[in-house]
Amino acid sequence: xxxxxxxxxxxxxxxxxxxxxxxxxxxxxxxxxxxxxxxxxxxxxxxxxxxxxxxxxxxxxxxxxxxxxxxxxxxxxxxxxxxxxxxxxxxxxxxxxxxxxxxxxxxxxxxxxxxxxxxxxxxxxxxxxxxxxxxxxxxxxxxxxxxxxxxxxxxxxxxxxxxxxxxxxxxxxxxxxxxxxxxxxxxxxxxxxxxxxxxxxxxxxxxxxxxxxxxxxxxxxxxxxxxxxxxxxxxxxxxxxxxxxxxxxxxxxxxxxxxxxxxxxxxxxxxxxxxxxxxxxxxxxxxxxxxxxxxxxxxxxxxxxxxxxxxxxxxx
Numbered sequence: 616x617x618x619x620x621x622x623x624x625x626x627x628x629x630x631x632x633x634x635x636x637x638x639x640x641x642x643x644x645x646x647x648x649x650x651x652x653x654x655x656x657x658x659x660x661x662x663x664x665x666x667x668x669x670x671x672x673x674x675x676x677x678x679x680x681x682x683x684x685x686x687x688x689x690x691x692x693x694x695x696x697x698x699x700x701x702x703x704x705x706x707x708x709x710x711x712x713x714x715x716x717x718x719x720x721x722x723x724x725x726x727x728x729x730x731x732x733x734x735x736x737x738x739x740x741x742x743x744x745x746x747x748x749x750x751x752x753x754x755x756x757x758x759x760x761x762x763x764x765x766x767x768x769x770x771x772x773x774x775x776x777x778x779x780x781x782x783x784x785x786x787x788x789x790x791x792x793x794x795x796x797x798x799x800x801x802x803x804x805x806x807x808x809x810x811x812x813x814x815x816x817x818x819x820x821x822x823x824x825x826x827x828x829x830x831x832x833x834x835x836x837x838x839x840x841x842x843x844x845x846x847x848x849x850x851x852x853x854x855x856x857x858x859x860x861x862x863x864x865x866x867x868x869x870x871x872x873x874x875x876x877x878x879x880x881x882x883x884x885x886x887x888x889x890x891x892x893x894x895x896x897x898x899x900x901x902x903x904x905x906x907x908x909x910x911x912x913x914x915x916x917x918x919x920x921x922x923x924x925x926x927x928x929x930x931x
Contacts, residue, residue, distance in 0.1 A: 632799025639792025685826025
């Protein structure tokens with residue numbers, strides 16, 4: 616199927632392009648004397664969500680609201696139920712008190728705020744809600760608060776960016792990486808959107824279903840690779856923190872930017888994924904208190920995978 620081919624090529628391009636852009640920007644930042652810590656908390660953290668950002672920008676520009684909303688909600692659900700489920704089966708994920716009481720609740724707040732801002736259909740009697748430019752500004756306001764919180768962590772946690780590459784690339788190589796990364800993100804993002812639309816049209820499926828499944832899981836590949844690798848290395852803080860941070864970033868920054876580009880009407884069928892996003896964040900918070908405290912045990916990971924399958928059944 617032509618649509619599946621272009622979707623696959625597009626996803627490969629955005630994931631590879633994100634990696635090259637992060638490498639180039641990180642190296643260039645060090646050349647300019649910016650600390651590893653600052654690079655780790657900005658460029659690298661931003662990098663894992665670049666695929667979602669690239670897809671959403673093109674979805675907004677090309678007026679594909681189902682893909683813009685479905686990509687984010689589907690990615691956030693897959694991040695928790697699928698990726699943390701797999702990661703905790705590899706190694707039980709122990710987290711710190713800060714993650715339990717601040718970062719996970721912040722992710723739950725993001726999911727809840729998305730549901731609240733798209734609930735205008737219940738008040739004005741319309742068939743569907745929407746995200747306005749005002750909503751986008753509200754999301755970006757919360758994102759600034761989150762960045763302030765992260766800056767506070769940076770001051771108290773000097774070793775947080777130890778995983779950032781230590782070798783410094785030449786300036787010319789950094790520049791090439793940045794240019795190649797940006798080109799791949801632009802081209803790949805456009806291919807993902809057009810490929811998803813073609814698949815939906817050819818298979819008689821809704822764009823919403825394609826967005827919350829193929830597109831969402833595809834753009835979550837960087838998070839999957841990072842969290843699974845962290846689980847194998849028995850580094851649960853990175854495995855969990857990567858997912859929680861990505862979920863916050865996806866809603867507050869990416870949906871904020873997307874709705875500023877163009878107000879986003881929310882297709883009726885995507886309310887399942889919006890509310891499932893709240894459930895996923897709530898389940899993650901509950902897991903911190905069931906079994907061993909502040910830990911996702913293997914049985915909880917298996918339950919998360921079961922919930923992901925159940926979600927896909929309802930979404931279909």
